[in-house]
Amino acid sequence: xxxxxxxxxxxxxxGSRRDRPLDLIxxxxxxxxLLVALASFxxxxxxxxxxxxxxxxxxxxxxxxWPGRFVFDSYIHIWNNTNIATWYVNSFVTSIVITALVIVxxxxxxxxxxxxxxxxxxxxxVLILACFMVPMQALIVNHFVLMAQFKLxxxxxxxxxxxxxxPVVIIVYKQFFDSVPKEFREAAQMDSAGHFKILxxxxxxxxxxxxxxxxxxxxxxxxxxxxxxFLAATGEATMTVPVGITQVKDAYGIVYGKLMxxxxxxxxxxxxxxxxxxxxxxxxxxxxxGVKG
Amino acid sequence: xxxxxxxxxxxxLVLVGPFVLIYGGLFVWPTIQMVMLSFTKAPLIGSxxxxxxxxxxxxxxxxxxxSAFWNTAYFVLLTVIPNTMVSLLIAMAVNRLNGWVQGFVxxxxxxxxxxxxSVVFLAWNWIIDVQYGLxxxxxxxxxxxxxxxxxxxxxxxxxxxxFVTVWWTMGFNILLFIAGLRNVSPExxxxxxxxxxxxxxxxxxxxWPLIWPVTALVLTIQLIAQLKIFDQVYLFSIGGRQDATxxxxxxxxxxxxxxxxxxxxxxxxxxxxxxxxxxxxxxxxVLRVRGDK
Numbered sequence: 001x002x003x004x005x006x007x008x009x010x011x012x013x014x015g016s017r018r019d020r021p022l023d024l025i026x027x028x029x030x031x032x033x034l035l036v037a038l039a040s041f042x043x044x045x046x047x048x049x050x051x052x053x054x055x056x057x058x059x060x061x062x063x064x065x066w067p068g069r070f071v072f073d074s075y076i077h078i079w080n081n082t083n084i085a086t087w088y089v090n091s092f093v094t095s096i097v098i099t100a101l102v103i104v105x106x107x108x109x110x111x112x113x114x115x116x117x118x119x120x121x122x123x124x125x126v127l128i129l130a131c132f133m134v135p136m137q138a139l140i141v142n143h144f145v146l147m148a149q150f151k152l153x154x155x156x157x158x159x160x161x162x163x164x165x166x167p168v169v170i171i172v173y174k175q176f177f178d179s180v181p182k183e184f185r186e187a188a189q190m191d192s193a194g195h196f197k198i199l200x201x202x203x204x205x206x207x208x209x210x211x212x213x214x215x216x217x218x219x220x221x222x223x224x225x226x227x228x229x230f231l232a233a234t235g236e237a238t239m240t241v242p243v244g245i246t247q248v249k250d251a252y253g254i255v256y257g258k259l260m261x262x263x264x265x266x267x268x269x270x271x272x273x274x275x276x277x278x279x280x281x282x283x284x285x286x287x288x289x290g291v292k293g
Numbered sequence: 294x295x296x297x298x299x300x301x302x303x304x305x306l307v308l309v310g311p312f313v314l315i316y317g318g319l320f321v322w323p324t325i326q327m328v329m330l331s332f333t334k335a336p337l338i339g340s341x342x343x344x345x346x347x348x349x350x351x352x353x354x355x356x357x358x359x360s361a362f363w364n365t366a367y368f369v370l371l372t373v374i375p376n377t378m379v380s381l382l383i384a385m386a387v388n389r390l391n392g393w394v395q396g397f398v399x400x401x402x403x404x405x406x407x408x409x410x411s412v413v414f415l416a417w418n419w420i421i422d423v424q425y426g427l428x429x430x431x432x433x434x435x436x437x438x439x440x441x442x443x444x445x446x447x448x449x450x451x452x453x454x455x456f457v458t459v460w461w462t463m464g465f466n467i468l469l470f471i472a473g474l475r476n477v478s479p480e481x482x483x484x485x486x487x488x489x490x491x492x493x494x495x496x497x498x499x500x501w502p503l504i505w506p507v508t509a510l511v512l513t514i515q516l517i518a519q520l521k522i523f524d525q526v527y528l529f530s531i532g533g534r535q536d537a538t539x540x541x542x543x544x545x546x547x548x549x550x551x552x553x554x555x556x557x558x559x560x561x562x563x564x565x566x567x568x569x570x571x572x573x574x575x576x577x578x579v580l581r582v583r584g585d586k
Contacts, residue, residue, distance in 0.1 A: 026389075033386040034394075037401035040460065044404060046427065047416040059425050101311075109312035118305035127316055133573035134324065137521045137542045138566040141337070141549045141558045142323035142330065148338050164315045195304045224409040226524045227542075231550065242409035246528060256419050263415040267408045274407045278400070281407065285468055289514065 044267075051075070051260035058257045074261035083236050084265060087244035090233070091269075094159045094240060095222040102166050102218050103211060110173030111199045115185065131167040137227060144231055154238045159229050163222055168288045169214050176207045213284035216277050220270050241266045327566075330559035337555040348560035357536060358561065361544035364451065368522055368540060371455035372462075373515040377508060380463045384470030385500070399467070406464030410524040417457045418444075418529070444529045450538050454529050458519075466511045473507030474500070513576040520569055541565050 050058055051074050053067040078084050113121060136143075143162040144153075152158030180203060188198045204211060229240045239247065245262040274281050331348055335341030352358050387398050405413065421428045421443045429440045443453040477500065485495050523542035530538050539547065545565065549558030 029386065030390065030394075033383075033390065033398055036383070036386075037398040041401040041404065043416045043420055043460070044408075046420060047412075050419060061425065063427055101315075105311035105315060108308035112305045112308040116301055116305045116308070118302045118309075120309075124309060124312070127321070129577075131316065131320055133570050133577070134320070134566065135517075135521045135569045137523060138545070138562040138569070139320075139323050139327065140542075141545065141555065141562055142327045143319070144549070145326065145330075145338060145555070146319075146323055162319055165320055170312070195301075195308070199308075220407055224407075226410045231546075242411040246411045246414065246531075256422070256425065259415050260419060263412045267412040270407050270409070271404065274404065275400075278396075282403075282468060285465060286472055289465075289469055289510065 047260045047263050050257055051264050053257060055255060055257050058255075074255075074257040075265070077258050078262050078265070082262070083239070083244065084241070084262065086237055087239050087241045088265075090156065090159070090238060091223055091240040091242070094156055094163075094229075095219050097156070097160050098163050098222040099215050099219045101160075101164055102169055103215050105164070106166070106169040106214075107173055107199070107204060107211070110170050110177055111195070111203060113170075114174050114177035115198075115203075116195070128167045128170055131165060132171075136162070136165065140227065140231060143228070147232060152232075154233055154235050156238075158232045159238070159240065162228055162232075163225060166218060166221070169218065172210065172214060172287045173207070176210050177203055180206055209280070209283075210287070212277070213280040213287065216273060216280050217284035217288065220273060220281070223270050327559050327562055330556055331563045333556045335555045336553045337549050337558070339555075341556055344556070348557050349564075352557060352560050352564065357539065357547075358544060360536070361539045361541045364538060365520060365522065365540045367451055368455060368526070369516060369519045371451055372458050372519050373512060375455070376459045376463055376466060376515055377511050379459060380466035380511065381470050381504070381508065383463065384467045384474060385496075387467065388471055388474045399471075402467050403464035405461050408461070410461075411528065413457060413461045414525060414528040417460075421453065445533050447534065447537050450529070450533075454525050457529075458522075458525055461525075462515075462518075466515070469507055469511055470504065473504045477503045509579050513572070513579050517569060517572050517576060520565075520572065 049065070049067060052070045052072065054069060054071050054073065057064070057068055109124070112118065113124065139162070147153050147158045147161070150158075152161065184202050184206075185198055188202055193201070223240075224242060225240075226242050230243045233239045233243060236244070236247070245259075245266050332343055332345060333341040334344045334348070383402060387395060387402070390398060420426050421432075423429070423440050423442045423445075426440075428443070432441050432443065433439065435441075441449070443449045481499055481503075482495060485499060490498065521542055522540050523546070526538060526540050527535075527543055527546070535543070535547075541561070542565065545558050545561045548554045548561055
């Protein structure tokens, strides 16, 4: 052990002495990385700063990186002159309902697939895999026809329904339910607990972190979705925030401060969710891409 | 025993019920409807005569479909490979940092990814604005000192939107690459340092081959995601010559929602559907190969 360790530590020591000039490269690399990171953040920074500048300063061409004076006129303007409050309500209601329905229906389905033996299991499995491969963008025409038939265009239900298809949530849940030791279920069944009780009292609480991660990423996805709400909600009263802020440009005239204020307001909820739950978001993305993280 | 089994089936039915309703009504049914519709000469809402494969022949020889196809292919080319390369580079740069610096840098790169597309559009549309946009500083020298609209000049349109797309989505790829890089054992690099292999040799002989499965994953995910492109291209082209920069989903949108040709739009959807299913099957194979390792 020591005989092996000795030459190795010597090697590392000589290695680090030889590496010393390389450390300079290391510092340069770190500085460069920081610089590129700041550059990558800049468009977001610029949008925020523009939104709090007075209109005159925005188009003065001075392009100062820090506003001479902080004003919130742009925010007051969009609050008074657009339906942004309504869009906010629409976005929150639809995103939260989508998240709740996706999580509950997926957890139930995944539990059944993982723990129960019933006819039709294979068909359901094939359906989920098929869903993975089919682009929802290709279904926009028939989703629209379907929603029109049921008179659901320009309603919350019409925005919500086609977005309930998130097969990856079922797959991730099933993987986690599969890895719960069978003893837990058997012990609960000895105490004559039903499957619902087992699911809600054992399987879901044991996988609480996964549920949180999946719920957060489903919420962000629903909040951000553009194409379907754009088609399903044509009236200003039913638009979601991401759709609404692109549709009323003319109402402002060309005034960038106001556009940036609406962009900041639209991005704020997801940015806050991300900053609070950074690790969960990261975990959920790894899980949904099939990488264990 | 028989009662138990029936009980289990009943439980499964209740658990799987919501899934079956959602996926049956909003995935299987619209898919069947789409295929049926593609053989008719129907408007968006309402029925039409059966015309066999006429729509397919018409679309496949439609000039606009060809431009949509090639524009999409061009967009894929401009985004997928640059995005993958830049993401790998940044992931390696981030991976060598530690502690809060790493967290900060990663957040800078990742934050854009969780923003809604319309926020990304507004922020960048302001930066590249002809009159007041900051980016004109970099554009002017290439345009004889004159400002140029990057989204109204057709040759500049796709590269600009592709650049914004890479900025927006690379956070996702960076995460996957970092997860991959962390799985490479540091001992391999130590051994390489003992053999005094330089940084470049370490990259070509160790990092690249070991990270290749992740690279393949990122490439296929990107490829399929960018084939379905609509949002950014549509938003940046509002008010411009949209036909010149049309993509496949946009083509479906135009047929269905601007020209009221439901049948032909369904046909175009089926074609898009086919392309993506073929690529998804390939992706599934790639993932399975990864799973076996």
